[in-house]
Amino acid sequence: MIRTENFLEDADAWLRAALARLRARYPDTASHTPECRQAWNRMLCEADLIALTWPREYGGRELPTATLIAFHELCARLHAPQPINSIAHAILAPTLLRFGTPAQKALFLPGIRDGSEIWCQGYSEPQTGSDxxxxxxxxxxxxxxxxxxxxxxxxxxxxxxxxxxxxxxxEPDSQAHRGLSFMLIDMRAHGVRVEPIRQMTGEADYNEVLFEAVAVPEGRILGEPGEGWRIAMAAAEYERGIYFMPRVVQLEDELRELEAALAQAPLAPDERAVHARRVQDLADACQVIRWRVDRVLRQVASGDTPGIDGAMLKLMWSETRQQVWEQRVELLGEAAILGPQAGAPYAAPASVLREFLWSRAETIVAGTSEIQRNIVGERLLGLPKDRKQHA
Ligand SMILES: Cc1cc2nc3c(=O)[nH]c(=O)nc-3n(C[C@H](O)[C@H](O)[C@H](O)COP(=O)(O)OP(=O)(O)OC[C@H]3O[C@@H](n4cnc5c(N)ncnc54)[C@H](O)[C@@H]3O)c2cc1C
Structure with a gap:
């Protein structure tokens, strides 16, 4: 087990060796597959490197939040995959620890920790996403x-x-955020149907889920019935905190790759100047995002929630990531679509098209850009409230 003294140094050495073993089994290009992420979750758990801040009685190590933040940054710098249960680790586990009964914690935390019980988040509905x-x-x-x-x-x-x-x-006949509950539903129960949705990348990570007379026993509501809105809002704050760090590190890597691609691109001088100016703008944006994430994480480490800074971080990060990939595709031209076999003047890694397409989702998932702008407008600039969002 990695000792608490010299934790980060020892964790760094362990991570490098463990990632080499993982990559021998799962090549880099497939590191986002569920199998690889499941294996990584297991390896972290066996090394006692997951649930670092949880109480000891639930398998945690009670390390300070600042150590957890540093550990996440380390993992991201070494390009470690996200453990399979990252949604549960990021959003549900801290919410369970705060609002759960002892019985709920004892029932659910072990399976979250070792990844044996994967969780999903059932908020959006066909008519209900932003609102x-x-x-x-x-x-x-x-x-x-x-x-x-x-x-x-x-x-x-x-x-x-x-x-x-x-x-x-x-609560029947309740309106808006009143009468909602935060329910923990067994996906193996009779009446649950899952229908995959294929994305434009060709993968199918998302689904439509139908509940038809699904029996949920007592004890599966977090907090009191009717308190769901308050709990979901608290859970959303966790999503914007520590678990945002890997995305920022990933964006910084992607910017460096873009700068390298620009250096190699066979461009006329005037064309190069145009691209170079855009890449510099993106580098400036990434620097601002870095300052902002550091600020958010300082708040989180001192026990605060990210609040408005979290919304601004999500907005800036998602829009900048999209622009980084747009710029990369523009530089590569047809090679970005045709991939390494295109016979283009320089090869485009197969992952470019996937990441470009994927980046289109970033301004939608976990709150669209328009909604983040509403939040910033209302809470920071004091603009009139969007009546639909605050009904
Ligand atoms: C990759 C990905 C993964 C996801 N995973 C999950 C998941 O695991 N669980 C889950 O529950 N959901 C998930 N979602 C759904 C996501 O939370 C919703 O797509 C998002 O909240 C937007 O809702 P919507 O798609 O219904 O769009 P809508 O709310 O219908 O919005 C449509 C458009 O109108 C704009 N709009 C809406 N309201 C306003 C307003 N008040 N002011 C200004 N503009 C507005 C929006 O910005 C958007 O451009 C995922 C989405 C993506 C893309």
């Missing part, structure tokens, strides 16, 4: 618990998940 408060999935009270009916969409990893943390309406 989460209009959730229509309903749970009817039954003598032994609840019966859930409804439909969720864009549910990442639902096809792999054993559990779903979902926002459902438990």
């Amino acid at each position: 989460l408060s209009s959730v229509r999935t309903r749970a009817r009270a039954e003598p032994a618990g609840w019966l859930v009916d409804g439909r969720k969409i864009w549910t990442t990893q639902a096809h792999l998940a054993k559990w779903c943390f979902a926002l459902v309406r438990t």
Whole structure:
């Protein structure tokens, strides 16, 4: 086990050796596959390098948040994959630790920790994405618990998940954010149907999930029935904190790759000057994002929530990442689409097209750019509130 003294130094050495073993089994290009991420989750767990800040009684190490942040940065710099249960680690586990009963913590935390029980997040619905408060999935009270009916969409990893943390309406005829509950639903229960959605990258990481009279026993609501909105908002704050760090490190790597691609590109001097100016603008944006993430993480390390800084970070990061990939594709031209076999003047790695297409989702997932702008406008600039969002 990595000792607490010299933790980061020892963790660095362990990570390098473990990643070499992982990559021997899963080549780099496939490091985002569920199999690789599952194996990585297991390896971290066996080395006691997961759940670093959790209480000891749930398998954690009670390390300070600042150490967790530094560990995440280290993992990102070494291009470690995300453990398979990263959604649960980022969003659900801190929420469970804060709002869960002892029985809920004992039941769910071990499977989150070792990755044996994968979770998905069931918030969005066909008519309800940005305006989460209009959730229509309903749970009817039954003598032994609840019966859930409804439909969720864009549910990442639902096809792999054993559990779903979902926002459902438990008070009939309630409106907006009142009457919602944060429910923990067994995806193996009778009446749960998962239908994959194919993305433009060709992969199918997202799903539509149908609940048809799904029985959910007592004890599967986090907090009190009707308190779901407050809990979901607290959970959202965790999503913008520590687990954002790897994305910023990844963006910095992608910027460096873009700068290298520009250096190699066979361009006329005037064309080069145009591209160079755009790349410099992106480098400046990445620097601002770095300052902002450092500030957010300082807040988190001192026990605060990211708040408005989290919204600004998400907005700047997602838009900049899109522009970095647009610029990369523009530099490569047709080679970006045709890949390494194109016979173009210089080869485009096969991953370029995937990342370019993937980056289109970043300004939608976890709150669209328009919604982040609304938040900044209202909370920072004092503009009038968007009535639909605050109904
Ligand atoms: C890659 C990916 C993974 C995802 N994973 C999950 C998941 O695991 N679980 C889950 O629950 N959801 C998930 N989502 C769904 C995601 O949370 C929603 O797509 C997002 O919240 C937007 O909702 P929507 O798609 O319904 O768009 P809508 O809310 O219908 O918005 C459509 C357009 O209108 C704009 N708009 C909406 N309201 C306003 C407003 N008030 N002011 C200004 N503009 C507005 C939006 O910005 C957008 O451009 C995922 C999405 C993506 C892309």
